[in-house]
Every structure is written in structure tokens, then in C-alpha cells.
Amino acid sequence: MSQSLDLPPTIQFTQAGPVATIRLNDPASMNALSLDMIVGLQNALGVAQKNARALVLAGSPRAFSSGANLGTGMGLDQPSADRDAGTVLESHINPLMVALRDLTIPWVSAVRGAAAGVGCSLALAADLIVAGDSAYFLQAFRRIGLVPDGGSTYLLTKAVGRVRAMEMMLLGEKIPAAKALEWGMINRLVADEAVEDAAQALAAELADGPTRALALIRKNAWLATSGDFEAVLQAERTGQAAAGRTADFREGVAAFRDKRPARFTGA
Numbered sequence: 001m002s003q004s005l006d007l008p009p010t011i012q013f014t015q016a017g018p019v020a021t022i023r024l025n026d027p028a029s030m031n032a033l034s035l036d037m038i039v040g041l042q043n044a045l046g047v048a049q050k051n052a053r054a055l056v057l058a059g060s061p062r063a064f065s066s067g068a069n070l071g072t073g074m075g076l077d078q079p080s081a082d083r084d085a086g087t088v089l090e091s092h093i094n095p096l097m098v099a100l101r102d103l104t105i106p107w108v109s110a111v112r113g114a115a116a117g118v119g120c121s122l123a124l125a126a127d128l129i130v131a132g133d134s135a136y137f138l139q140a141f142r143r144i145g146l147v148p149d150g151g152s153t154y155l156l157t158k159a160v161g162r163v164r165a166m167e168m169m170l171l172g173e174k175i176p177a178a179k180a181l182e183w184g185m186i187n188r189l190v191a192d193e194a195v196e197d198a199a200q201a202l203a204a205e206l207a208d209g210p211t212r213a214l215a216l217i218r219k220n221a222w223l224a225t226s227g228d229f230e231a232v233l234q235a236e237r238t239g240q241a242a243a244g245r246t247a248d249f250r251e252g253v254a255a256f257r258d259k260r261p262a263r264f265t266g267a
Helices: 035-051 087-101 118-124 152-160 162-171 177-183 192-207 211-226 229-243 247-258
Strands: 011-016 019-024 054-058 063-065 107-111 114-116 128-132 136-138 188-190
Touching (some): 019 192, 035 087, 087 118, 107 118, 107 192, 114 118, 118 128, 118 136, 128 177, 152 162, 177 188, 188 192, 211 229, 211 247
Parallel strands (some): 114 136, 128 188
Antiparallel strands (some): 011 019
């Protein structure tokens, strides 16, 4: 399927039943994101939300993603007078992060090894985050004189609070998976060899759920991180009206009355 999608070899797409899997596949660079990879990831996301009911985003054993590939057209090699290190954020990285936020299906990140820089943002933007023993999360921008990107300042501050986010970004220290769990950055900590099975199991559970209602839950949860209380209340009211018109809602009520498990179809 990845060939028909015309993806670069560094992005792999597969689908088993209702669960799609996108894999970052450039182990030589520890899955550092090039512009081609970002475009390929965007294309794969579009196909996933059209054809699947849940998504897993995974990397390779040594790294989920080590961040941006600084040597592949990111614009950082220009003379200082001409350099705009934010251009690639506006053209590629920010649209990718917005696309992940706005997915109409729930998704899970499966993290082993490094999740650094924008790779950390990718991992933490997921609805559910499964990490292995070897996983660590790193914001090392201070080491090269840049600021965190990919929404990291937002995602980290919302997940762990300003004080811990400041520690992570200002000191540039690795946060191992066990501390990430303690801080509330991730949902599950498992052995490395169990990461992808655990992520797939969560995705399968999500794919078996009421897909449209889950999409609305995602939308409202994101709104809640930045909107005021009244805006969230209104979004819940609007979302409830939409969810109440779905076949999955009718099935859920029928199953409740019949005292049986619901058989959701995503409709």
C-alpha cells in the first residue's frame, strides 16, 4: 500500500482491519524528519483517516524520532543575514502538527528510544502514548541556540505544568520513560518488546468504538486546553447533538437496554 501512496521509503503505511499504522523508517538517522518525510507523513495521515478508524504512529527500536534532520533543506545552512529558521515551521512542521490535532480518528504513539525535538512533539501529540523502557523525551534546542518547536512549549506545559516544562526545555536534559510516566507525559510504560503490541491493542479498542463520538471527544479535549469554560460547554453541546444523530449512538442505547456489548460500526 505504501507504493500506491507514493510515499518515500522513510515512511511506511500499512492497515490491518480498521487500524492503520504509519512507521517512521529511517533508522540510520534515528528517524530524523526530512521535508520528504513530513510530506509523506501528511499524505499517509490523509489516507488513514479516510480508510481506518484508529491509527498507530511508530518508529524503530533505537528511536521514535530524533527530531528534525538539520541537513536536509531545513534552511539552517543559510548565511545568518538571510537565515529564517522559522520558515520550515510555517511551511511543513506546523501544518503537520495541526493535521495531527485535527484527525477525525483517535491515534496512539508507540515510542521506543529517542523522542527528541519535534519527535517529542509528535509522540506527545497522540491521544494515547505508549512508551518502552528505552524511551526518553528530550528538548535539546538550547544546545544549538534555538527554541522548542512543533508545539512542544504548549504540549509540555499542558501535560506536566510550567515548572517541569521549564526544567525540561531550559536544561535540555533527557526525561526517561519512568519519569515521563510519573510526570503524566505518557499513558503506558511497558517493556520495549511489548510497545507495539500494547499500542496496537489500544488502537484496536479505539477502532471498535463509536468513531464519530471519539472524534468529537478529541476535538473538545483539545479545545479544553486553550478555550474558556463557556466555549467548552458550547462545544460539548454542539458535539452531543452531532453524536446523538449517529447509528453508533442508537446501537449504544440498544446494547445498554439489551444488556449486551455494543457493536459499533463507526457510522
